[in-house]
Amino acid sequence: MVKTFRFDSVYDDEFCSNSYVIGEKGGPFILVDIGSTSDRILDYVKENHTSCLGVLLTHGHFDHIRGLEKFLSYYNCTVFIDKDEEEKLHNSRLNCSKMSGEEELNLNINNIYLLDDEDEINFINKYYVKVIETPFHTNGSVCYLIKNENALFTGDTLFKGSIGRSDLPTSSSRTIKDSLKKLVKLDPSLNVYPGHGELTTLKKELESNICLKEIKND
Numbered sequence: 001m002v003k004t005f006r007f008d009s010v011y012d013d014e015f016c017s018n019s020y021v022i023g024e025k026g027g028p029f030i031l032v033d034i035g036s037t038s039d040r041i042l043d044y045v046k047e048n049h050t051s052c053l054g055v056l057l058t059h060g061h062f063d064h065i066r067g068l069e070k071f072l073s074y075y076n077c078t079v080f081i082d083k084d085e086e087e088k089l090h091n092s093r094l095n096c097s098k099m100s101g102e103e104e105l106n107l108n109i110n111n112i113y114l115l116d117d118e119d120e121i122n123f124i125n126k127y128y129v130k131v132i133e134t135p136f137h138t139n140g141s142v143c144y145l146i147k148n149e150n151a152l153f154t155g156d157t158l159f160k161g162s163i164g165r166s167d168l169p170t171s172s173s174r175t176i177k178d179s180l181k182k183l184v185k186l187d188p189s190l191n192v193y194p195g196h197g198e199l200t201t202l203k204k205e206l207e208s209n210i211c212l213k214e215i216k217n218d
Helices: 040-048 068-072 086-090 173-184 202-208 210-216
Strands: 002-005 019-022 029-032 052-056 079-082 112-115 120-122 128-133 142-146 151-155 191-194
Touching: 002 040, 002 191, 019 040, 029 040, 040 068, 052 068, 079 086, 086 112, 128 173, 173 210, 191 202, 202 210
Parallel strands: 029 052, 052 079, 079 112, 151 191
Antiparallel strands: 002 019, 019 029, 120 128, 128 142, 142 151
């Protein structure tokens, strides 16, 4: 199962990405992105799960990693991030916290596993995670495909009705097409869990998202 946490309400103090907890209740879990420092996620996993198998980061922007140090003070687990994103964890210019107007974010994380395109992570709870590099929002942005859940976690690569911006440090508009081509080739029945906004399906995006439609029809 996938539990979704959204932090885009007017009542939220921080601008944060969506976070996702993956795993059956009563067992271990996987976490995708953690931009919030609130206790909502911690309270949920403490009540419903045993241990954390790992944190999957879609990229290194501050609104996706801000809550990481706090989370790791409770759960000693591996943090998975693309090989081209690691520097963003401790570089406030690259993780964009420096330009956000809030405290600059420089994380000191030790237990890191660096990912490459098409890597596969086999967790002990039988979740198989495939890494799909989709560089353009950042040079090391990735999507995570988890077939067990028929789920695609897209970070800021793909949203409902749109895609991520490409005007930030390490962004590249030149790689948008090649990155999105990888998603167009996937099973359209996949549920899409984006970094911000509402959930969607790949089928809906192929039909209505102009960015994917153009590539599909190219």
